[in-house]
Amino acid sequence: MPTQRPSPQRIHVIGVTGLPEVTPGGRLGDLFVTAAGAQGDPIADGDVLVVAQKVVSKSEDRFVDLTSITPSRRAIDFAGPSGKDPRLVQLVFDQSRSVVREDRGRGILITETQHGFVCANAGIDGSNVAGDDTVLLLPEDPDRSARDLVADILALTGLKRLGVVIADTFGRPWREGHTDVAIGVAGLRPILDYRGTNDASGKVLRVTEIAVVDELAGAGELVMGKATGVPLAIVRGVSPELLTRPGNARALIRAKETDLFR
């Protein structure tokens, strides 16, 4: 049986350097267009931008000063065995709909955030933030953040189609290590659905819905790293169909009723 020979697909993942420190009110669209251009990699039609959650949260002033938090008895009790900061524990509770798993001894709190994401500490970030008592929350509505960023960059550049993935670093059950996943999406399809299509041997595929935006977030992380001050990756060459029928990251949240792990 002859194998199909589509032309090879090539995807380029480009780290964008030279961005200034992002501060509250900072216009990410401007900063990204300028930095990408200065680097000789101007943002192009059909690109997907992978953006670190941290700079989005900073631009939206999602800082919280822990000295403003009064921990409840429950937070103090949880924090005791591990020595975790009870004010941070309180803030995690405040930012969560529910606690999915907890381990007091190790100070681990896996919660469902107000958005519906399940992650450690409600996604609150205590690293890379200036000042020991300052922490950074997730964006209030990361899909809206992504949508605004797409609109800003299209307006600035005159481009027609652009995808944005806001990426954060989450752990997962059963496997060691974290990976970057999408918490905000605009301009592209979050899940590619192969169900009902034919595979290479002509059989109908029974599965598979692929969370392409999570794979894009991870690909971006490979050039962004954690310690390098690179909060933006341009992913160039993705299948054009990903930029049709755009959706958002909420589509990635599995409903409780169909989730065997809540």
Next chain:
Amino acid sequence: MPTQRPSPQRIHVIGVTGLPEVTPGGRLGDLFVTAAGAQGDPIADGDVLVVAQKVVSKSEDRFVDLTSITPSRRAIDFAGPSGKDPRLVQLVFDQSRSVVREDRGRGILITETQHGFVCANAGIDGSNVAGDDTVLLLPEDPDRSARDLVADILALTGLKRLGVVIADTFGRPWREGHTDVAIGVAGLRPILDYRGTNDASGKVLRVTEIAVVDELAGAGELVMGKATGVPLAIVRGVSPELLTRPGNARALIRAKETDLFR
């Protein structure tokens, strides 16, 4: 505070087309070197190859004919409500150390495979396989498969350093959609450990271990797709440190004692 300005990192992800149908005993190293060369993308020093599990399993003759399986009472009982094939259910049990979650009504079986991976149906694949009664198991030892492939390709090409990631498509709790993750690794470091390093603002990072091989698997999937007959992606331009201190995919399996979800 001035931002660090490392030179931009660029990663290229190249789908390799034109591979013949892989059959038992097929020498993947030969096939990959030939196809990549014919396409004008010869495998180069420092490349990471992302390889679809399916072609590895086919080359290792991991086919099973379901007509050879006699389902137990337990398998028949499980299969009843959903209409799942009781022979397949039996094979899933046979290939698993334990059942992590089951949903009889929907025919969902999440198990821990003999390797220790947690996934649906013990990773047994019924799509893209010729013959309705034929299914395909995971490789017996995917790390060994990856190691053999690295050795074969280094010998064939005279290259010095090469990484191989054998990728399979797994679901995950809480999030819709599947992503590709690493089930076999050779020649590169599975997890990049940022713990103890300084972040861009000079603070010590508290987290973060990144499962780079899972991110590489996902990046590869973006050019491989499911229906296109592209079982190989070349990832070029990864950080050279990833190819030092190589490890294997077993390092990704979280020990039961530290896993809050088993």
